[in-house]
Amino acid sequence: MMLKKLALAGVISLMGTSAFAACSYQNETEVKMLSAGFEAWKAVTDAMAECGNFQAELDQEFRTKQPAAFEASPSLYHLGGVSNGTITPLLNAGTIRPLDDLVAKYGQNLTPNQLIRIDGKVMAVAMMVNTQHLMYRSDILADLGIETPTSWSEIYLAAAKIKEAGVMDYPLGATMKSGWNLAQEFVNMYPGHGGTFFNDDNTTAVNSDAGLKALGTLKAGLPFMDPEVLVSDSTYVQQQFQQGKIAMANLWASRAGAMNDEAESQVVGKVAMAAAPTAMVGGAPATTLWWDGIVVAANITDAEADAAFRLAMEGIDTDMVTANNDAAIWLVNGFVPGPLSQGAIATATANPAPPAYPSTTQMGLLHTALGNEIPAYLTGERDAAATLVAIEEAYTTAAKEAGVLQ
């Protein structure tokens, strides 16, 4: 975590206030925004900065900063960039405002699909979808006559073939860094095996047959992965791809653009995208659907909210998308799906479709428990059944402490 902070201290970009002609109006109210630091946010905040009087902070630690910053009165930021995971604390604390009137005033270009409604009220405006899906080296698979894998068992067969052919020692990459990333791998795999996360009484249901299978599928990949996979996060996997060290990975769609970045990548044009693999026959792709979007703080004046929202609409307009078409799977009008977005679209439109990542307090607690307990299983210190018990116990303790379980 500290690592990210350090890496991003450099990335945090404070944008100037000079106005450019590209913006359709001159913004007079000071607007500040805090969001994650990936490519799509850079594109959106750059477009907003063109209107003047705008400061954006792009920081991968936004998830720890945002709840406290929005709770201040007045809020330290007017706008926030969130996903369906990180909107939860803001919703819970009531620090973001309903946007229905602002959408009516400035949202002519929005599609109904973009309006995130919670309890009937628009609480966020989505700009893109994100999901982990299969990225693979089309050249290597074609050379060895391997069809595009559609399930995890096919992926492991393909990996074995690539290893056998001597092309690579470790053909598979995975975002299995102990903690959040590894937990997310389980969160992808478990519904893919037909599991549900919670019972009606808020107790967790992961200690189940689907849980055992999900753990088993995760571990079955280890022989094809770099032995240091428990320290590898999205950026690490992206670099492994770019340096030609791996042939396949279930990686975030938001990382697809980097594969064709001439400055960084040695495999330009060689990485193709396909739907996330399924974990069982007839199941949904073993992944979760995410959206990223913009929220407006509650603890600011209505005039500021008005200006901030207007500016945000300028940031996610068609011009921006046209200029940055490949930076994300945009939900905005004017997006032309290219080859890089095929995998994400195939994933999202699959039947049955993968679930959206649940925005609940319980999910946050379970995610932490998963991230802390699964490593012992993958290192071989503990078997699958004991690991599921440990996850259940860790969740129960945390949930009691947080008040969601009695």
Added chain:
Amino acid sequence: MMKFKTFFAFVAPSVFMMVLFIALPLVSVFIQSFQITQPVMQQMEVETCTPGFITQTCVTEIKTIPTIGEDGKVITTTEWVGFESYRNVLQMDKVWEAVASGNVKDILQIDFWKALRFTLMFTLLTLPLVIGVGLLIALTVNNAAKAVRGPVIFISLLPFIITPVIGSLSIYWLFVGDGILTAMMERWTGTNISMFAQAWTIELLMYFYRVWHVAPFAFIIFYAGLQTVNMDTLESAVIDGASRWERLRHVIIPHLMPLIVFIALIHLMDCYRVFEEIIGFRSQAHVISLQWLTFDFLTPDDAGNRAIARASASAMLTMIGIVFLLILPLRRTWRDHKGSAH
């Protein structure tokens, strides 16, 4: 003797600061380790709509969400829970279970005990190494020609100047994947080496890094101490035919003893709070420390939950651990102090 008033005037600011920044937070953590503060939760049927690629999916489900009061803030309750948070951290029931069933190693699957095992081993193994290496550098520099002493001292001190997080990150980058040093080792041995794939190599790097980083501190203290060794005693020892080793053993080390105890005290306190190595090396899957455990409890998840009560309990347990570790060297200094007063 200094007048009490003068003494008080000198000491008061630092006492005030210590109360404000050390004693009060400690009291607050102590209290919080016996309390649990949680939001008042309510069950509500909520319809949530999320975008697919073409159309939205809306689901209606019962959600457990915090109740927001009239002031716009989440309503919370604080309860006294006795030792519950300590029980949740220590998990003694599982410890006894493991002992009873004979699988004592299972204890190390509980986070706290896993962290304690590493923290203690790390502290106690690096202690003699730091003192030994520090003394060795000090003796070497002391015997070096005057002309080179300055540069040698400067270079020896460099590791100590580096910020611990940066230092541990550098080591990580040198060794992870095909890092420069791993690549070199692989060329020499002809095998694939993964330093971050198993616990023992990670721990080895941690010991190495910590000694490399802290030894200069011990060195500079010992070097200062060496300047005050009584030359007459040393010379008479030489005349009596004492070897280099005997002089070190019977003259120099006894003279440096108070400094050795001082360094041991500082090192035990610092080392027991080992943290940067865990973060820098991303070792959580294999190795964790007590301080990291507290940090992990305090880190909010995506839904904003943080385990403050368990973090407080874990912090108190860490402090108790340090006190236990310090008792021995402190008793020694106390005895020396009393001895010299007579």
